[in-house]
Amino acid sequence: MEMIRCEDVAKQYQKGGEPFIERYTTKSIHFYRGNANPVLYHRCFDDLGDEEAKNNYGNYREVMKDVIETRYEHFIDYGLLTHFTTNLDMDDIEKRYGSRARSRIMQMCNIIDIGTSVTAKDRRI
Numbered sequence: 001m002e003m004i005r006c007e008d009v010a011k012q013y014q015k016g017g018e019p020f021i022e023r024y025t026t027k028s029i030h031f032y033r034g035n036a037n038p039v040l041y042h043r044c045f046d047d048l049g050d051e052e053a054k055n056n057y058g059n060y061r062e063v064m065k066d067v068i069e070t071r072y073e074h075f076i077d078y079g080l081l082t083h084f085t086t087n088l089d090m091d092d093i094e095k096r097y098g099s100r101a102r103s104r105i106m107q108m109c110n111i112i113d114i115g116t117s118v119t120a121k122d123r124r125i
Contacts, residue, residue, distance in 0.1 A: 001083075003044040006051040010063040014054035021063060025070035029078055040074075044083035049096055065097040072104035082108060089113070 004024070012020035028041040045064065053062045074080035086093070090111070094102040105111075 001042045001044055001081075003046055005046045006048050006064050009045065009067065010051040010054045013061065013063045014056050017056045017059070021066055021070075024067050025074070028071070028080060029074055038078055040078060040080050042081040042083075044085070046085050048084045048086035049088040049092065050086075062097060065101050068097065068101045068104055072108055075108040084109065 009020070009024060012023075024043060024045075028043065030039045030041075032039065045067070048064060051064060053060060055061075068082075071080060071082045075082065084105070088096065090102055090106070093105060
C-alpha cells in the first residue's frame with residue numbers, strides 16, 4: 001500500500017490538473033481483460049487537513065474532498081480501502097470538507113482517536 005501526503009496530492013493537482021486526482025481515485029481500480037475481479041490500489045493519505053485548496057488554471061478545488069468522495073464510491077462498489085492520518089477530529093473534518101465527506105469517512109474508515117494534542121502522547125518521539 002502506498003502512503004502519500006495530502007499536501008503532495010494537492011500540489012500535484014495544482015501543477016498537472018485532473019489527471020493527478022484520477023491517479024488516486026478512478027485509476028486506483030484496474031480491470032484486466034478476461035478477469036472479472038479488479039486490481040485495487042489501496043492507499044494511505046497522510047496529514048488530512050494539512051493541505052491547502054489548490055487552483056489549476058482557474059479551477060479552485062478542495063482536492064482531498066474530491067479524493068474522499070470518489071474513493072468512497074469505489075469502496076462501496078469494489079471494496080477499495082482508504083486510510084487517513086490526521087490531527088483533525090470529525091467536527092473539524094466536517095467544517096473543512098463538509099458533512100458529505102465526514103459521513104463517507106465515518107462509513108469507510110475505522111476511526112481510532114488517540115486523544116487531543118493536549119492529552120495525547122507524541123508517537124513520533
